Amino acid sequence: MVWIFAALAHSLLAAANAEINRIFQQEPFRLNLVRTTLASLIWLPVALVQPWPTEQMFYITAVFSGVAIVFGNLVLNDLSRRMCGRVAALHIPLKAILVLLAWPLVDEAAMQHLLHEEPWQMVTGLMFFGIMVAALNAMRRNDASWGALKVLLPVILFYTFADIAARLQLQGENFGQLLVVYLFVAMSVSAVFSILLLPFRPNPEKPLVSKKLFQAAGWAAAITMTNHICFFIGLTLAPNPAFVSMLGLMAPAWLMLYHRIFNIKDDANPWAGLVLVLGSLGLLVVTH
Numbered sequence: 001m002v003w004i005f006a007a008l009a010h011s012l013l014a015a016a017n018a019e020i021n022r023i024f025q026q027e028p029f030r031l032n033l034v035r036t037t038l039a040s041l042i043w044l045p046v047a048l049v050q051p052w053p054t055e056q057m058f059y060i061t062a063v064f065s066g067v068a069i070v071f072g073n074l075v076l077n078d079l080s081r082r083m084c085g086r087v088a089a090l091h092i093p094l095k096a097i098l099v100l101l102a103w104p105l106v107d108e109a110a111m112q113h114l115l116h117e118e119p120w121q122m123v124t125g126l127m128f129f130g131i132m133v134a135a136l137n138a139m140r141r142n143d144a145s146w147g148a149l150k151v152l153l154p155v156i157l158f159y160t161f162a163d164i165a166a167r168l169q170l171q172g173e174n175f176g177q178l179l180v181v182y183l184f185v186a187m188s189v190s191a192v193f194s195i196l197l198l199p200f201r202p203n204p205e206k207p208l209v210s211k212k213l214f215q216a217a218g219w220a221a222a223i224t225m226t227n228h229i230c231f232f233i234g235l236t237l238a239p240n241p242a243f244v245s246m247l248g249l250m251a252p253a254w255l256m257l258y259h260r261i262f263n264i265k266d267d268a269n270p271w272a273g274l275v276l277v278l279g280s281l282g283l284l285v286v287t288h
Contacts (some may be wrong), residue, residue, distance in 0.1 A: 003237035006230045007247040013227035014092075015254035017220065018076070024216035029194070029201045030208065032073045034217035036190035039183075039225050047184035050177045061165040062182045066189025068158040070197075075155050091152045091159065092248045093133045098160040100126075100242035106164055110240060124282075125246075132249045132279035135272045167241045170232060179232055183225070250280050 021031065076091070104111040170178050198208075234244035253276045258264070 003234045003244070004247070006234035007238065007244040008250065009230040010227055010234055010244060011248045011250035012254050013223055013230060014248055015251040015258070017223045017227060018251065019255060019258070020216060020220050020223065024212060024219075026213050026216045027203055027206065028074050029197070030206075030213055031216055031220060032070060033191065033194040033198075034209065034213060035073075035220040035224060036069065036187050036194060038217055038221040040187035040191050042221070042225065043180065043184035043187055047180050050180050051174075052181050053178060055169075058169050058178070058182070059185060061162075061169045062185035063189050065162045065166060065182075066186040067193055068162045069186060069190045070193045071158060072155045075151060079151065091156050092245055092251065093129075094152070095156045095159045095163070096129070096242045096245035096248070098156065099163050099245060100129075100240060102160065102164060103167075103240050103242060106168070125243075128279050128282035129246050129249075131282070132246070132276055135276035135279060163235060163241050163245070166232065167235055170236050175236060179229070182232075183228055247280055249276065253277055 021028070024031075072091075166182070170182060172178065231244060234247075235241045238244055
């Protein structure tokens with residue numbers, strides 16, 4: 001049950017994160033640089049008092065995740081700024097499908113469970129997931145375009161590998177300690193990588209920092225850190241790491257609800273949002 005609550009919290013926080021740049025309209029590179037720097041500084045004192053693992057692959061995975069975070073957030077924040085937060089969330093269903101299919105190939109126990117114990121779970125889970133994807137597309141059809149999907153494809157591949165590798169590394173009774181060190185390394189790598197890219201940043205004539213940028217990055221850092229905790233709890237505890245991303249499809253529904261409550265212009269189809277919620281409930285039933 002814990003992974004379900006963590007996954008739902010992740011979907012809510014993912015929606016909030018996607019909405020940040022719609023509100024603040026900041027250039028993605030600078031936003032990501034300040035956000036990851038703030039997050040790494042906050043994680044630093046907590047990480048220093050934790051025992052650090054000795055496995056080399058742990059750090060390779062964390063470094064890869066840090067690079068993926070920079071690349072992914074640049075693409076997603078730019079899409080959110082140019083279009084809307086829901087477009088940036090379109091990478092979630094495609095990544096979920098890849099992780100769902102790849103995990104049994106990586107984990108022998110998952111393959112045995114799929115083939116011999118409950119193969120119906122995969123079939124019915126995919127059915128409800130398909131309903132959610134169809135509802136997502138129906139919510140606002142002009143969100144999805146081949147241009148946007150081509151931009152998102154490298155992000156999807158990066159995130160798929162990062163999810164599977166993290167699931168393999170963040171195992172054991174000392175999960176909390178591992179997660180703190182992992183997130184500190186990943187955020188620090190993201191910040192350093194962003195600093196190295198400063199000479200190639202877009203719009204170099206603009207000021208590197210501003211008061212509004214710090215406001216946006218502060219909110220983004222707080223939301224991202226909390227989101228990471230919820231996401232990785234769900235990732236490590238769920239029967240299949242893809243289930244967390246599947247429930248992450250709730251993010252557009254949260255965005256639609258938020259826009260409705262605060263009277264923000266949004267032409268999303270509310271009936272499609274209802275179907276999306278019902279599909280997620282069906283997915284919860286068959287995977288629990």
